[in-house]
Amino acid sequence: MTLTREQCFEQLLLGKAVKSEGWLEQIRLEALEHAEAMNFPSARHDDWRFTDLSPLFLHGFHPVDSFARLTLSDIEKFLIPGAIRLVFIDGCYAAELSDLTQAGSGITVASLVECFGGGCSRDGRSGDHLVEENFGRHAPYKQDAFVALNTNFFEDGAWVSVASELAEPIHLLHVATRREVPSAIYPRCMVVMESSSRATVVEDYVGLDDGIYFSNAVTEVVLKEHAQLQHVRVQREEKNAFHVGHCSVESGRDSVYSAISVALGARLSRHTLHVTQQGEGAEMHLDGLALIAGRQIADTHTRIDHAVPRGKSVQLHKCIADGSAHAIFSGKIMVHAGAVGTDSVQSSRNLLLSDKARIDTQPQLEIFNDDVSCKHGATVGQIDADALFFLKSRGFSEERARNLLTHAFAAEIIDKIPVPSLVESLGRAILERISGACT
């Protein structure tokens, strides 16, 4: 079946209506209204000009009407020992697979549906009130068709609010299953870091059994003053899946936001990360890695808005493309007129492993005041011939030397993830991927 762009989008609009109450219903209806006036972006859209969405239109995606039952053993290989865990299966909360035993005082980790019902109060404040204050206020459902679809159709999602310092990581595991017809699923996350809180949150998108599905995810993150968040995002969807994710972040005064985004899976994926510096002195670290092969397409778009003084942003994004894969990076840093004393460094480094692979990279700086220190740069290269010969002269075979160098290129990003078991499992996945691509 091949659909037109319009037909594919209309099919999504026929999704299952999810009923809510009050303010949330209002947001859902507004989002639907906007979605109905929109369509998938075409290559004429500036933010999508490198990304060919046409593989998506080969399928009509259907709403998920019944939820798969999984056991812990089905998802065992994805688990992070010791983590606080929320599991979602095809967008629906799976309480029996989740583990909240480590969540102590000052921490709320719950399903959004529970919170909408007022079921996750904290420190005398109604949970519903906190959610209402934040939910849907950051991701642009009026401008972005994917965000609009998610905001109307999301079934459930993760609510994380942290008011203390938390050592254990919070693992938000979104599992997509194989279904009889291609399915559309809408993962949703909201993270609120209260003043001076600290936590590590891992958003993890995985698939089972080689399913074909369209995962359209939206995440909103708020950091209040002096909060520190390590925000890991792993996209390891099934190889025939489609993944579009949007994350909006607002960082408050003297907060530190560190994002590490890794894209390994999916036939076609797009991740948009938009960080707005709301408070003076906020620090933002954005690290990203896309490692793809075969016919995969992975697109990462980031934007950092320095809106107020003394902001600092450091970004390193890497793409590794093998086979006839196509990786795209576009990173825009906007330094607004009032954002004096901004310190920003952006770097895009890329590795092409085959003649047919393609990488488009577009680092962009737009500066509207003079009192700043900003640098950016991009490189695209192949495996370094000197390093390759050096390793061979130490006894490594050509293949092993290439794998080691490719792995090392990726490791610079992976090793920043503050969760050792995840570093290890991603390292293994990358090695398998690299050596698989060689054969």
Place this chain on the structure above:
Amino acid sequence: MINKGSKVLLEVKNLKAEVAGVAGVAGAEILKGVDLTVRAGEVHAIMGINGSGKSTFSKVLAGHPDYTVTGGKATFEGKDLFSLAPEQRARAGIFLAFQYPVEIPGVSNSALLRLAYNTLQTERGLEELDPLEFDDLVQEKIKVVEMDPSFLGRSVNEGFSGGEKKRNEILQMAVLEPKLAILDETDSGLDIDALRIVAKGVKSLLSSDNAVVMVTHYQRLLNYIVPDYVHVMDGGRIVRTGGKELALELEARGYDWLRAAA
């Protein structure tokens, strides 16, 4: 130490090589007929001015892809050297210490050493060492080059000073225990203390079973590691071979008298 009865490790006869040509254009010939025989237990020095071909010679022996062998032959322990890929030469026991050691961000020194060591162990039919066992071994070897153990956890040569990089090459040599080590200007860019440490390290690795070929511009390394043979290269050939006194003569008189004679 010269022992005419000891085993021949490397035998090079009339070796010619050029820079690998690009797109059908022939490269320039750099080696124009080199002869060299190295026996177990020997220390050789190859000296010469810049552009004489001495660095090219060491790279050709290790199998560097930038050069094409156009004539002559070389055997290593009787095997045709040029039929072996660079990694096969390494596994056979040839080691090149690089003039400009390569930085490899993301690969730790200890991982590199362990993976390389285990590759050779497998080649020799011996058991691989796990990271803990290997750590014991490498802690011993690191003393040879007086290196701080913290260097093991760092990415290969990344952020190392010139001297630290050269010491790191010798550490690799110490771990891999080659039969033939070719040191390509290992002394260049070293201050006097680093030179002493590197030389002491190399010296401690010498035995009657292995051999070293030192490619160098200056005589000063030879004060620490006394060569059995000194060869002078010029214009892509070895134009003079002598004992250690030849190096002293070069130091005193320069290279011009030899070039004129050639």
